Amino acid sequence: MASPALAKLGRRVRLGLIGGGGGALIGPVHRVAARLDECFDIVAGALSSNAEKALAEALRLGVPRGYPSVAAMIAGEAARPDGIDAVAIMTPNDSHHGYAAAALEAGLDVICDKPLTNDLASSLDLVARAKASRRLLCVTHNYSGYPMVREARAAIAAGEIGPLRVVHASYVQGSLGTRVEDNPEQISDRLRWRLDPARGGLSHVLGDIGTHVHQLVGYVAGRRIEAVLADVGSVIPGRTAHDTASVVVRLEGGARGALFVTKAATGAENALSIEAYGEAGGVSWNQAAANELRVMRNARPAEIRTRGLPTLHPLARAAARIPAGHPEAFFEAFANLYRDFAELVAARRTGAAPDPLAKSVPMAEDGADGLAFVEACIASTKLGKWVDVQRV
Numbered sequence: 001m002a003s004p005a006l007a008k009l010g011r012r013v014r015l016g017l018i019g020g021g022g023g024a025l026i027g028p029v030h031r032v033a034a035r036l037d038e039c040f041d042i043v044a045g046a047l048s049s050n051a052e053k054a055l056a057e058a059l060r061l062g063v064p065r066g067y068p069s070v071a072a073m074i075a076g077e078a079a080r081p082d083g084i085d086a087v088a089i090m091t092p093n094d095s096h097h098g099y100a101a102a103a104l105e106a107g108l109d110v111i112c113d114k115p116l117t118n119d120l121a122s123s124l125d126l127v128a129r130a131k132a133s134r135r136l137l138c139v140t141h142n143y144s145g146y147p148m149v150r151e152a153r154a155a156i157a158a159g160e161i162g163p164l165r166v167v168h169a170s171y172v173q174g175s176l177g178t179r180v181e182d183n184p185e186q187i188s189d190r191l192r193w194r195l196d197p198a199r200g201g202l203s204h205v206l207g208d209i210g211t212h213v214h215q216l217v218g219y220v221a222g223r224r225i226e227a228v229l230a231d232v233g234s235v236i237p238g239r240t241a242h243d244t245a246s247v248v249v250r251l252e253g254g255a256r257g258a259l260f261v262t263k264a265a266t267g268a269e270n271a272l273s274i275e276a277y278g279e280a281g282g283v284s285w286n287q288a289a290a291n292e293l294r295v296m297r298n299a300r301p302a303e304i305r306t307r308g309l310p311t312l313h314p315l316a317r318a319a320a321r322i323p324a325g326h327p328e329a330f331f332e333a334f335a336n337l338y339r340d341f342a343e344l345v346a347a348r349r350t351g352a353a354p355d356p357l358a359k360s361v362p363m364a365e366d367g368a369d370g371l372a373f374v375e376a377c378i379a380s381t382k383l384g385k386w387v388d389v390q391r392v
Contacts, residue, residue, distance in 0.1 A: 116367025
């Protein structure tokens with residue numbers, strides 16, 4: 001997809017990495033996604049909180065300028081005429097606020113892994129900082145990057161299923177189906193910090209995958225969740241970290257729905273799905289068949305729309321790279337967010353008008369809204385009643 005904004009910038013966006021080295025799960029995904037459309041040059045990085053490892057990882061990964069710390073990278077790049085334009089944050093949740101705040105203060109645009117932070121107050125602080133600095137702060141809720149998820153959003157927005165009535169979404173994993181806590185020496189570093197409330201947040205399941213489902217529902221439905229009736233906790237005896245949440249929701253405009261997330265479904269293979277139904281029909285998508293969207297109407301055969309076809313809505317067409325029949329999936333969906341981010345960064349830096357389709361990328365407000373949802377669910381569980389989700 002040609003970008004007038006990037007053409008006007010006359011070069012790729014220069015990106016600095018924060019975290020993502022070593023055995024990090026999401027680091028390679030961010031790096032591939034950033035490079036996939038040749039919108040970014042990864043020129044710098046502070047790839048570990050350990051200074052020695054940070055420098056070693058930069059060398060191993062071929063990052064031209066490695067730094068021992070984030071502060072050193074921000075200062076060092078600011079002193080260069082060819083310094084970074086933006087940073088990508090892929091570190092444990094508890095560090096997101098500090099790194100994002102430092103980058104924004106230095107005049108850098110930011111793309112950050114989810115959740116934005118571990119609590120609503122700190123996420124609202126980042127929203128305010130991004131606005132005050134007039135810099136971008138995007139969040140990698142990558143499932144909204146799938147072409148057929150974008151087709152679902154566009155179809156609902158176009159009125160194809162009529163006024164929205166019902167939404168159902170679930171995200172089912174099996175990584176915590178047994179008491180992994182009984183064998184601490186076998187727990188990976190990336191799981192250990194996630195299960196620690198001080199680092200991974202007050203609700204492991206909601207912070208780790210519940211915020212994804214919350215964002216997916218809001219993105220597809222085109223409206224926010226206003227109130228929740230939740231049951232959040234653990235189904236594994238003796239476990240202190242939350243592994244399961246069932247949430248009944250009310251959306252703007254009167255639609256109702258239900259969200260279910262768990263990491264205790266032994267044998268489940270990252271099963272993510274969403275259905276939305278209106279007065280005239282419905283749409284259904286699941287990640288196992290990510291290149292298809294099922295469109296349903298009463299007394300008519302279901303229509304299966306597939307990725308890459310010219311008959312799709314522009315939002316979905318712009319998210320596909322190769323012809324129909326050639327499947328795209330997780331890395332490409334992640335890359336769509338990076339491509340949108342690059343478009344917005346280039347437009348801001350050059351004063352060009354960004355491609356309107358790039359504006360669907362999740363922003364700081366979306367990330368904060370996810371934390372408002374988490375806190376409302378925890379409060380609802382404690383109180384045993386409906387709780388309004390604070391508006392961001």
